Amino acid sequence: MKEGTHYASFTSSACAKAWRKVGARRRAGVATPLFSIYSKSSIGIGEIPDLKRLVDWCVKTGISLIQLLPLNDVAFDFRPYDAQSSTALDPMYLSLDHLVSCDLKLFSKEVAVLRRKFPAGKGRVNYEVKAAKLDLLKKIFSHQSTDLKDKKFSAFRKKQSGWLSDYAVFKALKVKFNAAGWMDWPEEFRNRNSDVMDQVEKECADEILFNQWLQWQLYQQLSEVKHYATGLGVLLMGDMPFLVSRDSSDVWANQDYFKLDLSSGAPPDLYFAKGQRWGMPPYHWERIAADGYKYLTRKMRYLENFFDLYRVDHFVGMFRLWTIPVSEPAERAGVAGTFDPPVESDWKEHGRRILDVMTRETTMLPCAEDLGTVPKCSYEILDEYKIPGSDVQRWVRNWNTDMTFKSTDHYRPNGMAMLSTHDTSAFCAWWEYEAGTVDEEFFAKKCAEAGMNFDQVRARLFDLDASAHGRSRWKTEISDLEKFLSVIGRKKEEAWHLAEAFLGTYNERNLYWKYLGLEGVPAKKASGLLVRKALEAVNGTCSVFSLQLLQDWLALENYPGRNDWEYRINVPGSMASSNWSLVSPFSLEKMMTLPMNRDIRAIVARTNREVSK
Secondary structure, three states: OOOOHHHHHHHOOOOOEEEEHHOOOEEEEEEEEEHOOOOOOOOOOOOHHHOOOOOOOHHOOOOOOOOOOOOOOOOOOOOOOOOOOOOOHHHOOOOHHHHHOOOOOHHHOOOOOHHHOOOOOOEEOOOHHHHHHHHHHHHHHHHOOOOOOOOHHHOOOOOOHHHHHHHHHHHHHHHOOOOOOOOOOHHHHHOOOOOHHHHHHHHHHHHHHHHHHHHHHHHHHHHHHHHHHHHOOOOEEEEEEEOOOOOOOHHHOOOHHEOEEEEEEOOOOOOOOOEEEOOOOOHHHHHHHHHHHHHHHHHHHHOOOOOEEEEEEHHHHHHOEEEEEEOOOHHOOOOOOOOEOOOHOOOOOOOHHHHHHHHHHHOOOEEOOOOOOOOOOHHHHHHHHOOOOOEHHOOOOOOOOOOEEHHHHHHHOOOEEOOOOOOOHHHHHHHHHOOEEEEHHHHHHHHHOOOOOOOOOOOHOOOOOOOOOEEEEEOOOOOOOOHHHHHHHOHHOOOHHHHHHHHHHHHHHHHHHHHHHOOOOOOOOHHHHHHHHHHHHHOOOOEEEEEHHHHHHHOOOOOOOOOOOOOOOOOOOOOOOOOOOOOOOOOOHHOOOOOOHHHHHHHHHHHOOOOOO
């Protein structure tokens, strides 16, 4: 795919300012949570300075874009999209070796003990490291050698007071009330009685200052990473969740900006018969607008200190959001919800107003997570503004015709082409366990709705020996729709959900194999050849960005003990202990020496994506 007219209109769009800054050019990128990477100096988890080593790896491989999952303070729940602040960063990512305005030599032994107790790179993150780090950070903060009157610290507190003061008080009150949600605090604290707040600032002054100091240290370290990446031609993309946790400093300090009697979620669909209820309160956009959108612009401007681009999670929520009364019984999930705004003809302009503020107030380029059920107006706005949307290769297919995978030149130019996301299986697991299969729970549910007994048809439809992880693989003899309908004893119109599931999956492996230009019978496992061909295809699309999970790039490296199914960041809708804890099989130092680096650089160059310096 050569540079051409695909991107010429980007620099004359509503996002022209941002496109001129980052360059409307083809780039290859890597996506990873910070908690997944580590270096020899990391203590228990990826630390902010480790990102410099990731930048170095990008330079070596030709990659010029890094996307990070949210770095916001999650307290002790460790779910990056459910943070206690949409602005404050998480102190567990601080490097103790890079703190400023303190005498680190005085604490070298304690740092060494912590490093031995929490070695990085052990398969899954041991989040106990956060409490241990905070204990030592508090000790460093409280030591007489630490300069709390540093002029830069004072300037930071003053400049960021719009959000920092509320956040620091919120954290102090969390300590006072033993981590209880603010909704359960005494009324005078819930409602921020001015006299009570004045008293809190006096009684909790040390704890408040400590939390401000932590945020300053985080600011210093992440700003340095941004400066380093810019110097080497590598762009950084942050992640800005559209919704905010109910138990957050944002909501506590700005209750008028949220509809606290409602919960956001998703309407009933094929997979969730009762819909979903996420818990985050919807925004009260009329009040935010009446206040000049200062709540939104403040956090956008802070994010700009660290990133060139930002990904908006649940981008479609800017147009309309499914909302459910909190009084609804939990077992009804999202059944009793309505869209906000309720009138579809209002959605486009509603989203446009919010997006105009976001694009006007920052030079960062917005990028959209627009997966799932997407209203037409979202695609129209993304095209008008030339905002990159998300195109996951396994789902970019001709669903209304022959189910084939769309050719590389039929992707959106304003797109981010990817093999996987943090909410899906990685490529190798998809190929081995999911491609050519159907979700067993979904299929059983649709059988029941069609008046069928799933257990009676299961063994006749599926190769049970080749099925695993809740995925059912079709028997080879069930090779067309007529045979499928014959086995289930239904006409297509009587079981169209089941028929669609069959048509979309039974020949998936063969279609993908052919899409990559491979010959013969599709391999059962993801070989090095298949991985390379998949990466060449996704990088060869006309999408301006190709953005691959770190584990999909690392799949080029054949290493012992690899468990592709377990090598996953998150399983949506589950509370699995493995969620949000995945750690890379290689340290950043080891990554610099891997033979696959040459292959990555060759793929980047061969698909005409801009090579980093």
